[in-house]
Amino acid sequence: MMSVRPAVIDVTDLTVAYREQPVLWDIDFTVPSGVLLAIVGPNGAGKTTLIKAILGLVKPAAGNVLIAGKSYREQRRLVGYVPQRGSVDWDFPTSVLDVVMMGRYGALGWIKRPGKAERKLAREALEKVGMHDFAGRQISQLSGGQQQRVFLARALVQDAEIYFMDEPFQGVDATTERAIVALLRDLRERGKTVVVVHHDLSTVIDYFNWVTLLNVRRIAHGPVAEAFTPHNLALAYGGHVAFVPQLSQQGAA
Template sequence: MEPIKVENVTVAYHTKPVLQDINFSVPAGKLIGIIGPNGAGKSTLIKAILGLIPRASGEVAVYGKPYKEQRKLIGYVPQRGSVDWDFPTNALDVVLMGRYGHIGWLRRPSKADKELALACLKKVGMEQYATRQISQLSGGQQQRVFLARALAQDASVYFMDEPFVGVDAATEKAIIALLNELKTQGKTVLVVHHDLQTVEEYFDWVMLLNMKTIAIGPTEEVFTTENLQKTYGGRLAFLHTAPPGGQ
């Protein structure tokens, strides 16, 4: 059964459509890039799937059931710019927030929860910053903490909105290694991504989006110059100097 199935999803702001009649499903155990120009609706699509913004129409199923019944199976890493980093909390507490879907908001995290959270921080190279206030961390370190929080959720499907933006090369390398590890565990990971040069290296599958689904499928089949021109139009020449797939 597909981890994610989206049917006829439309999103509008003040009656103006931002996403129109989006239909797709994705297989399990794939690393999927969501690619498109600025304003194409990439972040909006993730938020609509997760119920963070209202849909004008359409349905979302997670392993064949409505999203609301399957929230525990979903992990989400938002854009770093959308987070209030001045909130007075440390890195370990941020990661422990990923456990609340399992333990409930009214129960205190157990010793096992804290040990798991520390293990997740260690996996992203941040265990020595467990007691550091998140406002005191660099952009790359903050992103690693949010990845650790997603890991602590122990989800089956992960949505990540521009996780590589504003991070150093070492953090980007660490993130992609982590995403590949999740994939080998059978997890499904959908990533909003803007760097066309790394798409073929990073992703098994690609969704090309510009208000509508232009194409979706295995990277070697979908990530072609023809599909990119349909997605980006005349802006493609500025974005992509080496045509994919030898075309």
């Protein structure tokens, strides 16, 4: 497309369906390297599914995903992931440091256990999100914001080039929100690409430089100044968008 920098994420014709209901329909987009991209859209728009499909966690009905030109399987070392905080049981018997070290499991490979090097990396990552004092804590003792920062630290130890974060700002305190924003800026300065499922439209312009408006279909995608327009927002959120008529337009476009 028009982007000067090479595309690190290239999605073509991606379609995902649960039973007969399509959750994502014919999604195409490319993400140039080094951008902070927000994926926004109403509930049920398929934002989480889009991330999961890119990461190979959900099997698409059709379409193709390339990460830096190759399949996700080949490139997974380049990718860091922050799932939704609510997707795990925080009463699980484990410590903060243990959870953060899970970010190294992929690099460790099968059977090998985390050791000194992994503990050191985990502590450094906890430091970055302001959680170094909590390393030994049982995870059930954390507040929502602290849980979120532990998940971010776990993604940081993955030492990835491309990060996918699912609703990291959901229900967090102001301290955590500031910590996440600082972290996003830091990642961007280091040339990383970050894709964030986001729900707060009022902060999109402040926090991100690219945006994808999603509502089953791709409504708009590009730099915030171009894509984040009232017209596109109305298309994504306003009224009940009839599905089938839009389909043929999409095909013609």
